Amino acid sequence: MINKLRLLFCFFFIGLVGFAQEVEFSEYDLDNGLHVILHKDNSAPVVTTSVMYHVGGKDREDGRTGMAHFFEHLLFEGTENIPNGKWFEIVASNGGSNNANTSQDRTYYYEVFPSNNLELGLWMESERMMHPIIGQKGVDTQNEVVKEERRLRYDNSPYGNLLQSMQDNMFVKHPYKDPNVGYMEDLDAATLDEFKAYFDKYYVPNNAVLVVAGDIKIDETKKMIKDYFGPIEKGEEITRDYPKEEPITEQINAKAYDTNIQIPASVIGYRTPSFTKKDSYVLNMISDYLSDGNSSKLYKKLVDEQKQALQVGAFNLEQEDYGMYLIFTIPLGETSLETLNTEIEKEIAKLRNEMISENDFQKLQNKAENSFVNSNSSVAGIANSLARNYLLYGNTDLINDEIEIYRAITREDIKRVAGEYLKPSQRVVLEYLPASDQAE
Known part of the structure; x- marks a missing residue:
């Protein structure tokens, strides 16, 4: 009887969530x-x-x-x-x-x-x-x-x-x-x-x-x-014709210096498609998989188990023309930036070559559902979503339909997108160093 009541409650809760969305x-x-x-x-x-x-x-x-x-x-x-x-x-x-x-x-x-x-x-x-x-x-x-x-x-x-x-x-x-x-x-x-x-x-x-x-x-x-x-005059039509970037075809190595830090950082970046493309949604899921929470792959590996990093984060910086997918790490102790980059690439390679588990995939779907509900949990949040969806995505209905994009993503999509955009030959590797290192 208790299990039946729990099941009934779950169906009732799901109905409320669907209605709230x-x-x-x-x-x-x-x-x-x-x-x-x-x-x-x-x-x-x-x-x-x-x-x-x-x-x-x-x-x-x-x-x-x-x-x-x-x-x-x-x-x-x-x-x-x-x-x-x-x-x-x-x-x-x-x-x-x-x-x-x-x-x-x-x-x-x-x-x-x-x-x-x-x-x-x-x-x-x-x-x-x-x-x-x-x-x-x-x-x-x-x-x-x-x-x-x-x-x-x-x-x-x-x-x-x-x-x-x-x-x-x-x-x-x-x-x-x-x-x-x-x-x-x-x-x-x-x-x-x-x-x-x-x-x-x-x-x-x-x-x-x-x-x-x-x-x-x-x-x-x-x-x-x-x-x-109504009385405000219409302006001239705006045309935008920004120059297109050539694809990155071999790794770019770079350094930058900061007078405000004592511990270096590494940033790996990949150029990605517009946020209007389905692949950008897939990259959001990959970010959750790699670094959202203590059980995520990179955090668990580099921070928790191997004690090589103080901090790690993977971010899909979504933009209208090109996105940037960034992976940021700060080393722990004597761990080198090169070691961190090697360990990160191992995890990215798994995404390119293997499909994630069904269990991990379901967790990603659940996170997407929760994020969607939370984004529309306040009037101010709804106003922002409506404006953004119309002006930048060209589809106001996304406020109700966007979750269907996430629901349509498959494990095969995750493997495909990682293989298409997250390649070593298409990345920028930045050593972000204390300014004191510049003089050495």
Whole structure:
């Protein structure tokens, strides 16, 4: 009887999870090209208003890197109707929170308010798009902010420039070769007219998606959106034609030095396909297999059993044009970086030549299911997913359908993808060393 009750509970739980995963939404376009997505959830009196722009670190001219990240800061300066420095104060005083972030491919702004302040959130985002003040004073102020951020997060942080060092060696032509935050000399050299031109090109309604999610009334929300965003003029169509990279056909060996570390690190990197491709999803599973948790293959082998590494991690850095698959290790004691790289290659070779066990494969499927459910567990998370799926993947329905991509992955797919992308002849091997080693 107890086993029957447990089985009944499992079926009931699975039904609840399946129900929780379904996200209903509606979408449409304004006349100016702004795509709008609405998600109604009246379970709590909160609402998220968000705008994602299809502009990121890669959208720049040579000698003018870091512009999108710079605008992430600059567009909080103020507008014609929001006084300088008052943006965060207005949000906080009305019970809300807000933030923004920039990747190589997009920039995302959002506010979370009590639902009775929905109109305030829409007005503020329309102000950001239509009436920002882009003046020399604001540019100079944010230039110092960005410089301090770079010093804190990159230049003065242990292993802070590791990713940039990999980008330097993995890309030759594509803008992914440069850091998302940019180079300070580029921002220093940019003129006010260049900043204004950058805004006019990229921060236009037809290069953005607006998502409103939470405790809303659909018809009232549509009217407010039309009132606030409808008058904004459509921008010129944006075309992107970034140079293509030649395949890596033999191992690239590189070194970089960091004044903030005493223990070296090794990073192995492979160039991989766009995050829109099924193979990118397979690489996410391979990352879980290799380094997610204490029972993962690399952690158990290098950290737990052989006591050769302090830390190990495999990451699929997904991007719109090319991905980067990175394996990072810090040695323990006298273990050499070469030894770590050899042991890692042994595990990668197994993936290329053998299929993983059914038991390990089922664990990966379970992790994918859990991750999918968790990504849609909050209104703010749903808003982010809806915006990203539409703007970058071209398929808003992924918010409900993405799990089917993972469910369709097979053990054969894992073997095939490892064999296609994770070859020694297609990798960059970076020795990331203490600066003291440079003088030796």
